[in-house]
Amino acid sequence: MHLSRSLLSLHLVAAAAAAAVLLPTSPSLSQPIPPSQDAWYTAPSGWNGSAPGTILRIRQAPGNLTSEAQIANASAAYNILYRTTDSHFQPSWAVTTLFIPKTEYLSPSGRLALLSFQFAYDSADVDSSPSYGIYNDLAVTVPSLGVPSQTATINLALGNGWFVQTPDFEGPQAAFGAVVQEGHATLDAQRAVLSLAKTVLAVEPDKVTVALWGYSGGSVATAAAAELQVQYAPELTLAGAASGGLVTNLSTTLDGFNGSAIAGDLVSSVLGLMAEYPAADAYIRSRLVPATAAKFLGTYNRTLLNATAYWDNVDVYSYFIGGREDLFNSSVMKKIFAYDTVLGVYGVPTTPLYFYKAVGDEYCPVRETDALVNQYSATNPDITYQRNTVGGHVDELINGQPGAFEWLWGIFNESHIPLAACSIQNVTVNISSTNS
Ligand SMILES: *[C@@H]1O[C@H](CO)[C@@H](O)[C@H](O)[C@H]1NC(C)=O
Ligand SMILES: *[C@@H]1O[C@H](CO)[C@@H](O)[C@H](O)[C@H]1NC(C)=O
Ligand SMILES: *[C@@H]1O[C@H](CO)[C@@H](O)[C@H](O)[C@H]1NC(C)=O
Ligand SMILES: *[C@@H]1O[C@H](CO)[C@@H](O)[C@H](O)[C@H]1NC(C)=O
Numbered sequence: 001m002h003l004s005r006s007l008l009s010l011h012l013v014a015a016a017a018a019a020a021v022l023l024p025t026s027p028s029l030s031q032p033i034p035p036s037q038d039a040w041y042t043a044p045s046g047w048n049g050s051a052p053g054t055i056l057r058i059r060q061a062p063g064n065l066t067s068e069a070q071i072a073n074a075s076a077a078y079n080i081l082y083r084t085t086d087s088h089f090q091p092s093w094a095v096t097t098l099f100i101p102k103t104e105y106l107s108p109s110g111r112l113a114l115l116s117f118q119f120a121y122d123s124a125d126v127d128s129s130p131s132y133g134i135y136n137d138l139a140v141t142v143p144s145l146g147v148p149s150q151t152a153t154i155n156l157a158l159g160n161g162w163f164v165q166t167p168d169f170e171g172p173q174a175a176f177g178a179v180v181q182e183g184h185a186t187l188d189a190q191r192a193v194l195s196l197a198k199t200v201l202a203v204e205p206d207k208v209t210v211a212l213w214g215y216s217g218g219s220v221a222t223a224a225a226a227e228l229q230v231q232y233a234p235e236l237t238l239a240g241a242a243s244g245g246l247v248t249n250l251s252t253t254l255d256g257f258n259g260s261a262i263a264g265d266l267v268s269s270v271l272g273l274m275a276e277y278p279a280a281d282a283y284i285r286s287r288l289v290p291a292t293a294a295k296f297l298g299t300y301n302r303t304l305l306n307a308t309a310y311w312d313n314v315d316v317y318s319y320f321i322g323g324r325e326d327l328f329n330s331s332v333m334k335k336i337f338a339y340d341t342v343l344g345v346y347g348v349p350t351t352p353l354y355f356y357k358a359v360g361d362e363y364c365p366v367r368e369t370d371a372l373v374n375q376y377s378a379t380n381p382d383i384t385y386q387r388n389t390v391g392g393h394v395d396e397l398i399n400g401q402p403g404a405f406e407w408l409w410g411i412f413n414e415s416h417i418p419l420a421a422c423s424i425q426n427v428t429v430n431i432s433s434t435n436s
């Protein structure tokens with residue numbers, strides 16, 4: 001059995017009344033506007049009384065996002081603004097972008113495939129949120145870093161016939177680093193899209209296989225969602241979660257960022273935590289070297305690639321009066337680092353898991369992923385973990401991609417057999433051109 005496009009269209013016609021309300025047929029904006037200047041990125045009044053995952057606004061994605069030059073394998077794209085819950089467990093909202101494939105894949109048992117792809121958008125600037133970043137920073141390759149276009153991955157997933165959604169999981173404050181916020185927003189994005197599928201396509205949630213995927217900055221949101229799901233979204237069935245280049249413990253990773261090609265990530269994650277935590281904001285401002293404080297804080301207005309270029313190889317700790325210890329030896333920051341920037345503390349994912357990591361990862365040490373896999377596997381043995389002996393963090397973004405696609409295919413086509421024991425392999429995969 002195969003769900004043809006016309007059949008899907010029939011569903012759309014059958015639900016025309018709801019569709020007319022929920023799915024606008026033409027873009028409301030001919031060009032995207034940065035979220036900081038786009039009034040659409042505000043919640044309607046009374047929003048905070050709604051349940052997590054409730055759709056608050058929906059529009060067709062601005063401009064020609066699905067044109068040949070951009071996400072060509074999508075037939076349509078929608079921005080959905082939905083209710084979520086921040087790191088303080090207070091009502092918040094976020095936006096996800098849902099891409100419709102040109103031809104839908106249907107599994108042997110008649111399920112659609114929904115991939116939630118968490119971008120590594122690593123920024124405290126709300127204008128780097130994926131719903132806007134897909135038009136610029138996330139669409140380009142960065143030869144100096146060896147980073148490929150992240151939207152190219154989405155195109156491939158859509159080409160498989162998978163629906164794809166890409167949540168702005170850092171939320172309206174761009175709280176980069178705040179793991180609980182990121183996990184909640186990722187889970188609520190699934191709720192929002194599943195409710196849309198039910199209303200518009202008359203497809204019940206159990207006819208959609210949901211899998212999550214993210215690398216690096218996107219891996220945190222992915223793994224956090226898998227950990228938090230058990231308690232925060234128990235009604236949701238996740239069929240699998242794939243995390244590459246996992247950032248298990250931000251504290252360790254910040255030391256790796258300092259002075260590196262992505263030192264901007266250190267600045268942006270401190271700013272992201274300041275945005276989420278007023279106490280951190282007051283404390284960090286009091287510890288910034290006055291002469292350079294404006295430069296540090298100005299990074300709130302630097303998008304991903306702008307900040308990366310600006311902070312290239314900078315000794316970020318020198319921006320603090322007391323150096324590195326200002327960040328790590330403060331009671332305010334210690335608490336945040338312990339409760340909102342580490343994995344392995346919210347719960348054990350019950351879903352099948354796939355991890356891939358370069359043994360030589362210079363930012364997020366492989367030993368930490370080894371430890372997390374070991375911790376999870378005592379409760380959930382359905383873990384496939386590929387340790388690549390080739391390359392570093394950025395190389396693995398490319399080298400690990402085919403393996404992740406293959407594992408996700410197994411989830412979507414229902415061939416994945418639950419593992420009774422965790423499968424850890426040392427592999428040698430070298431397809432990236434930047435390996436040294
Ligand atoms: C929820 O909305 C009400 C009224 O709009 C407001 O007074 C309250 O502060 C809001 N709560 C949060 C957590 O935003
Ligand atoms: C979008 O596509 C329409 C029709 O194909 C075209 O007229 C318009 O110029 C395009 N806009 C941009 C920004 O490319
Ligand atoms: C679209 O998907 C097909 C696979 O079906 C793939 O070969 C093609 O490269 C994808 N297009 C883009 C622009 O990535
Ligand atoms: C995270 O890393 C820091 C620094 O490496 C360490 O002090 C802390 O104990 C780690 N936290 C966890 C939960 O492993």
Ligand SMILES: *[C@@H]1O[C@H](CO)[C@@H](O)[C@H](O)[C@H]1NC(C)=O
Pocket residue numbers: 255258259260313314315316317324
């Ligand atoms: C931060 O990076 C600089 C290199 O830019 C290095 O000299 C310094 O020792 C690093 N600081 C710490 C605490 O590791």
Ligand SMILES: *[C@@H]1O[C@H](CO)[C@@H](O)[C@H](O)[C@H]1NC(C)=O
Pocket residue numbers: 297298299300301
């Ligand atoms: C960022 O830009 C906005 C608008 O231009 C400005 O109001 C704000 O002060 C800037 N923030 C920082 C930290 O520079």
Ligand SMILES: *[C@@H]1O[C@H](CO)[C@@H](O)[C@H](O)[C@H]1NC(C)=O
Pocket residue numbers: 301302303306
């Ligand atoms: C980078 O961001 C700064 C601060 O907002 C802005 O002044 C500058 O024009 C940006 N540079 C580029 C190349 O976008």
Ligand SMILES: *[C@@H]1O[C@H](CO)[C@@H](O)[C@H](O)[C@H]1NC(C)=O
Pocket residue numbers: 325329
């Ligand atoms: C950390 O802070 C404590 C108390 O505030 C202080 O005694 C200690 O010397 C500090 N450690 C470092 C390495 O700065």
Ligand SMILES: *[C@@H]1O[C@H](CO)[C@@H](O)[C@H](O)[C@H]1NC(C)=O
Pocket residue numbers: 390391430431432433435436
């Ligand atoms: C990976 O392949 C490239 C050529 O494509 C080669 O230059 C490099 O040495 C290889 N790296 C490793 C670790 O084998």
Ligand SMILES: *[C@@H]1O[C@H](CO)[C@@H](O)[C@H](O)[C@H]1NC(C)=O
Pocket residue numbers: 405406407409410411413414415
């Ligand atoms: C399902 O996916 C797996 C993993 O990629 C693949 O080996 C298998 O051939 C696929 N089966 C079908 C029926 O497509």
Ligand SMILES: *[C@@H]1O[C@H](CO)[C@@H](O)[C@H](O)[C@H]1NC(C)=O
Pocket residue numbers: 359387424425426
């Ligand atoms: C993978 O390699 C490490 C050394 O890097 C070794 O300690 C470990 O036993 C190997 N694991 C497997 C499953 O072969």
